[in-house]
Amino acid sequence: MGTSVFYFVATLSVIFSLLVxxxxxxxxxxxxxxxxxxxxxxxxxxxxxxxxxxxxxxxYMGAIMVLFLFVLMLLNLxxxxxxxxxxxxxxxxxIAGCCLLVTxxxxxxxxxxxxxxxxxxxxxxxxxxxxxxxxGPFMLPFELSxxxxxxxMVGAVLLTKKEKV
Amino acid sequence: MIIDLVWLVPLIPLxxxxxxxxxxxxxxxxxxxxxxxxxxxxxxxxSVGIFLALGSDPVKSHEIFLFDWISAGSLHIPxxxxxxxxxxxxxxxxxxxxxxxxxYSIGYMHGDEGFGKFFSYLNLFIFFMLxxxxxxxxxxxxxxxxxxxxxxYLLIGFWYTNSNYASAAKKAFVMNRxxxxxxxLGVFFIFTTFGSVEFSKIFPQAxxxxxxxxxxxxxxxxxxxxxxxxxxxxxxxxxxxxxxxxPTPVSALIHAATMVTAGIYxxxxxxxxxxxxxxxxxxxxxxxxATAIVAAIIAxxxxxxxxxxxxxxxxxxxxxxxxxxxxxxxxxxxxxxxxAFFKALLFLCAGSVIHALHHEQDMRHMGGLRKKLPVTFxxxxxxxxxxxxxxxxxxxxxxxxxxxxxxxxxxxxxxIAVFGAFLTAFYMFRMLFLTFYGKYRGTHHAEEKIHESPGxxxxxxxxxxxxxxAGGIIGIPEVLGGSHWLSHWLAPVIHHTAESPDHATExxxxxxxxxxxxxxxxxxxxxxxxxxxxPAPDEAKRSLLANLSYNKFYFDEIYDALIRKPLxxxxxxxxxxxxxxxxxxxxxxxxxGTSEASKGLRLVQSxxxxxxxxxxxxxxxxxxxxxxxxx
Amino acid sequence: MTHQLQGVPLNHYIWLxxxxxxxxxxxxxxxxxxxxxxxxxxLMLNAVNLLLxxxxxxxxxxxxxxxxxxxxxxxxxxVAVGLSIIVMxxxxxxxxxxxxxxxxxx
Numbered sequence: 001m002g003t004s005v006f007y008f009v010a011t012l013s014v015i016f017s018l019l020v021x022x023x024x025x026x027x028x029x030x031x032x033x034x035x036x037x038x039x040x041x042x043x044x045x046x047x048x049x050x051x052x053x054x055x056x057x058x059x060y061m062g063a064i065m066v067l068f069l070f071v072l073m074l075l076n077l078x079x080x081x082x083x084x085x086x087x088x089x090x091x092x093x094x095i096a097g098c099c100l101l102v103t104x105x106x107x108x109x110x111x112x113x114x115x116x117x118x119x120x121x122x123x124x125x126x127x128x129x130x131x132x133x134x135x136g137p138f139m140l141p142f143e144l145s146x147x148x149x150x151x152x153m154v155g156a157v158l159l160t161k162k163e164k165v
Numbered sequence: 166m167i168i169d170l171v172w173l174v175p176l177i178p179l180x181x182x183x184x185x186x187x188x189x190x191x192x193x194x195x196x197x198x199x200x201x202x203x204x205x206x207x208x209x210x211x212s213v214g215i216f217l218a219l220g221s222d223p224v225k226s227h228e229i230f231l232f233d234w235i236s237a238g239s240l241h242i243p244x245x246x247x248x249x250x251x252x253x254x255x256x257x258x259x260x261x262x263x264x265x266x267x268x269y270s271i272g273y274m275h276g277d278e279g280f281g282k283f284f285s286y287l288n289l290f291i292f293f294m295l296x297x298x299x300x301x302x303x304x305x306x307x308x309x310x311x312x313x314x315x316x317x318y319l320l321i322g323f324w325y326t327n328s329n330y331a332s333a334a335k336k337a338f339v340m341n342r343x344x345x346x347x348x349x350l351g352v353f354f355i356f357t358t359f360g361s362v363e364f365s366k367i368f369p370q371a372x373x374x375x376x377x378x379x380x381x382x383x384x385x386x387x388x389x390x391x392x393x394x395x396x397x398x399x400x401x402x403x404x405x406x407x408x409x410x411x412p413t414p415v416s417a418l419i420h421a422a423t424m425v426t427a428g429i430y431x432x433x434x435x436x437x438x439x440x441x442x443x444x445x446x447x448x449x450x451x452x453x454x455a456t457a458i459v460a461a462i463i464a465x466x467x468x469x470x471x472x473x474x475x476x477x478x479x480x481x482x483x484x485x486x487x488x489x490x491x492x493x494x495x496x497x498x499x500x501x502x503x504x505a506f507f508k509a510l511l512f513l514c515a516g517s518v519i520h521a522l523h524h525e526q527d528m529r530h531m532g533g534l535r536k537k538l539p540v541t542f543x544x545x546x547x548x549x550x551x552x553x554x555x556x557x558x559x560x561x562x563x564x565x566x567x568x569x570x571x572x573x574x575x576x577x578x579x580x581i582a583v584f585g586a587f588l589t590a591f592y593m594f595r596m597l598f599l600t601f602y603g604k605y606r607g608t609h610h611a612e613e614k615i616h617e618s619p620g621x622x623x624x625x626x627x628x629x630x631x632x633x634x635a636g637g638i639i640g641i642p643e644v645l646g647g648s649h650w651l652s653h654w655l656a657p658v659i660h661h662t663a664e665s666p667d668h669a670t671e672x673x674x675x676x677x678x679x680x681x682x683x684x685x686x687x688x689x690x691x692x693x694x695x696x697x698x699x700p701a702p703d704e705a706k707r708s709l710l711a712n713l714s715y716n717k718f719y720f721d722e723i724y725d726a727l728i729r730k731p732l733x734x735x736x737x738x739x740x741x742x743x744x745x746x747x748x749x750x751x752x753x754x755x756x757x758g759t760s761e762a763s764k765g766l767r768l769v770q771s772x773x774x775x776x777x778x779x780x781x782x783x784x785x786x787x788x789x790x791x792x793x794x795x796x
Numbered sequence: 797m798t799h800q801l802q803g804v805p806l807n808h809y810i811w812l813x814x815x816x817x818x819x820x821x822x823x824x825x826x827x828x829x830x831x832x833x834x835x836x837x838x839l840m841l842n843a844v845n846l847l848l849x850x851x852x853x854x855x856x857x858x859x860x861x862x863x864x865x866x867x868x869x870x871x872x873x874x875v876a877v878g879l880s881i882i883v884m885x886x887x888x889x890x891x892x893x894x895x896x897x898x899x900x901x902x
Contacts, residue, residue, distance in 0.1 A: 003803055003804045006804045006808070007808075010808075010812045013812065013816060014812070014815055014816065014819070017816050017819045017820070017839055018819055020819075020823065020832075020835060020836070020839060021819060021820075021822060021823030021826070021827065021832070021835075021836055021839075026829055026831055026832055029832050029835055030835065033835050033838065033839070036839065036842075037842065040842055040845070040846060043846055043849075044846075044849060047849050047850060047853045048853070049849050049852070049853070049861055051861070051865075052845075052849060052861055052864055052865070055865065055868055056845075056868070059868055059872060060838075060842070060868070060871075063872065064838070064871065064872060064875050067875055067876070067879055068831065068834075068835065068875075068879070071831065071879045071882065071883060072831060074883070075882075075883070075886050075892065089775070089825075089826065090826045092779070092825075093779070093822055093825030093826040094822055094825075094826065096779060096782050096783065096786075096821075096822075096825060097782070097818045097819070097821045097822035097825060098818070099782075099786050100782055100785060100786050100818050100821055101814055101815065101818040103786050103789045103790055103793065104789065104814040104817075104818070105811065105814060106789075106793055107789050107792065107793045108807065108810055108811075108814070115805065115806055115854070116803040116804060116805050116806070117803075117804055117805070117806050117809065117850055117853055117854045118803070118854070120856045121856055124852070124853060124856065124858055124861070125849075125852075125853070125858075125861055129858055130858055130861055130862060130865070133858045133859065133861075133862050134862055134865070137859075138859075138862050138866075141866060142866075145866055145869045145870070148869065148870065148873050149869060149872065149873050151873075152872070152873030152874070152876045152877050153876065155876075155877045155880070156876040156877055156879075156880040157880075159877070159880040159881060159883075159884050160880045160883050160884060771898065772897070772898030772899055773894075773895065773898050774894045774897065774898075775824075775825065775828070775894060775895070778821075778824050778825060779825055782821055782825065
């Protein structure tokens with residue numbers, strides 16, 4: 001079966017992501033997005049990036065998607081009341097996207113490198129290995145990202161606070 | 166040794182300038198005058214010491230090195246002074262005459278508000294003039310050259326609230342600049358030709374050259390143009406008469422005795438170069454002669470007492486250039502010395518008259534001042550006789566020396582030059598008669614106020630009168646039993662002397678000129694005393710020649726029409742077309758185009774996020790396509 | 797199991813990422829609901845994450861996976877701020893339609 005698992009999951013990824021953007025109800029979109037992210041988690045597992053798989057599972061599927069859902073519910077947007085763009089705009093958007101895809105694939109063809117992805121070091125994506133990397137060469141960015149998260153937190157609180165007029 | 170102290174000579178006037186300049190509002194007039202004259206007197210005393218020391222010294226040329234001023238590549242310009250017979254005499258003239266004029270100014274300027282300013286400028290002028298004559302290279306000379314031009318500008322425009330005076334100052338400055346450009350170019354050529362600007366390096370090289378070298382001729386021509394500007398020769402002479410706008414002591418010091426002779430000094434200094442360019446010498450002689458005659462003719466009909474003297478100065482400078490042109494450098498320099506004495510004297514006398522008449526300068530409103538201003542009259546008489554060239558006054562010897570050399574050079578030139586000398590005698594005595602003889606022609610009210618000038622003014626007059634009368638001693642030619650001391654003194658500097666005619670001819674020439682001068686004086690006497698002729702008012706009709714003379718040959722008008730107007734029109738054209746349309750057009754157009762383009766582009770910024778993203782995608786696609794296609 | 801799964805050509809990972817990314821772009825272009833657009837952005841981010849991981853494994857370099865970790869941290873921060881902005885906008889305009897938000901112009 002080998003590589004067929006990858007192709008199966010990849011197909012699912014594409015289908016779910018298409019559903020994300022084409023379902024009219026935002027809540028359905030979020031749910032499909034969660035499924036898409038789940039397939040991504042499977043991809044990470046297939047690549048033996050176990051740490052990322054776990055983080056993706058917890059942070060994306062857990063925290064972020066819950067946040068999306070929470071906001072949708074809060075704003076009471078679980079209806080198909082989105083004013084639709086004209087078909088013209090949709091067609092142009094799809095065509096532009098396809099053009100982008102074609103160009104991307106085309107430029108890939110130009111480089112023409114197609115080695116199989118081989119896992120030479122089974123420990124590569126493990127927590128121990130990444131932790132050493134993170135607290136070694138990437139020490140400073142890692143510390144700085146904590147400031148980023150702090151400022152995001154402060155920003156979010158500040159933005160949503162009702163102004164006292 | 167005192168020669169090594171030569172740097173004090175210019176330094177002390179500079180100190181005086183600084184003191185008087187800083188204290189111009191706080192010092193009393195007495196203190197200002199004391200400082201101003203005192204520093205010049207110290208310089209004069211040192212100069213006398215240097216002169217005496219040089220006389221007893223077998224080495225006649227001392228270069229006193231002060232410090233390296235510019236040193237770049239092969240260019241070395243030290244600030245160093247050259248003490249030799251030529252510069253030591255110039256030192257004596259500048260500080261000596263300068264000192265007398267400073268004393269005179271104390272009396273002349275006592276009522277002026279800018280007393281302190283005046284003395285500081287005068288001291289500054291003396292400083293630069295000393296720098297000019299002491300410099301041991303062309304660059305230091307040029308500093309002094311420019312500096313005296315600046316002081317001349319400042320002092321002509323001393324009463325700058327009068328716009329005519331201010332523009333006279335500008336005119337002098339601009340005219341001088343034209344000459345200065347020539348001088349500067351000449352110095353550049355000297356540097357490229359000889360590889361140095363030091364006199365002590367240039368002249369030995371030049372001594373080994375043969376005449377007829379075209380580069381040397383070009384250098385000589387350019388230096389001569391420089392001298393033309395500074396010494397008011399055709400065609401750059403029109404600034405000097407206008408320069409009379411300055412206070413009279415300034416006219417005496419700067420525009421008669423010292424600064425205007427800088428050009429002659431410079432040519433005499435570079436005489437080796439000029440000897441190598443016979444054609445340029447010929448041009449110098451012709452220009453000098455033409456200037457002498459044209460200025461003399463103009464002086465015949467002028468009515469302003471200072472204008473007469475100004476044109477007389479131009480004319481005398483023309484004689485000096487004539488002397489330089491025929492190779493009589495020592496003769497020309499002799500005339501510089503005597504001219505400094507008698508022309509300073511004449512100007513100061515004129516100043517005394519003007520002072521007595523409360524700033525009346527028009528001779529038509531003078532007359533009969535002989536009794537009222539006795540000292541001024543006698544001294545001015547001496548000065549007039551000296552310039553007219555009657556023996557044994559100083560002007561006779563110097564002028565006749567030049568004329569004698571001209572005679573051996575070219576007979577026709579001699580004829581014209583002698584005629585000019587007759588004119589000189591005529592217009593000078595005309596001035597004297599109009600001013601001091603006959604009846605007073607001003608108002609009765611003004612007549613009562615006329616008074617002789619104070620002692621501070623008359624004493625310099627007397628000293629200068631003595632010098633004017635006796636100054637010829639230094640150059641009595643052999644033919645009259647003298648030894649021509651000046652010629653021997655200058656021999657180390659002047660390498661070549663023009664030939665003198667034989668004795669019989671020289672006696673004849675002197676006789677001709679003396680008789681001619683006496684006849685001219687007689688004509689002037691009969692016209693202005695015998696017939697009591699008074700110059701006609703401005704608007705009166707004149708004969709063609711008199712009209713030309715009265716209007717100064719329309720030089721100003723011709724320059725106006727030939728140079729100023731076309732320049733004005735051209736500038737106006739460029740202003741309207743080039744500046745307004747093209748330059749401003751480009752600048753304004755850029756601004757207009759930017760703002761219009763922005764107005765258009767602003768609409769693209771519609772606020773529609775979807776459109777932004779679409780454009781972003783288009784951008785990504787085109788970037789990728791570009792890299793893909795260019796692979 | 798991991799041994800058997802190896803051997804997928806790198807190009808296929810790139811294709812998959814490109815397709816997902818393009819779907820994200822199309823979503824951004826065609827939808828008007830700000831939250832859905834947001835989700836499309838998340839899709840694009842994840843496509844890039846997957847690609848980074850694939851390259852990391854392919855070139856045996858853990859830096860790629862560290863980078864993905866940073867992107868996730870950034871995405872979390874971005875979502876928090878972004879969603880709060882949307883909440884604020886909704887409070888003021890009663891809509892999450894991006895066409896309403898066209899006042900950011902001169």
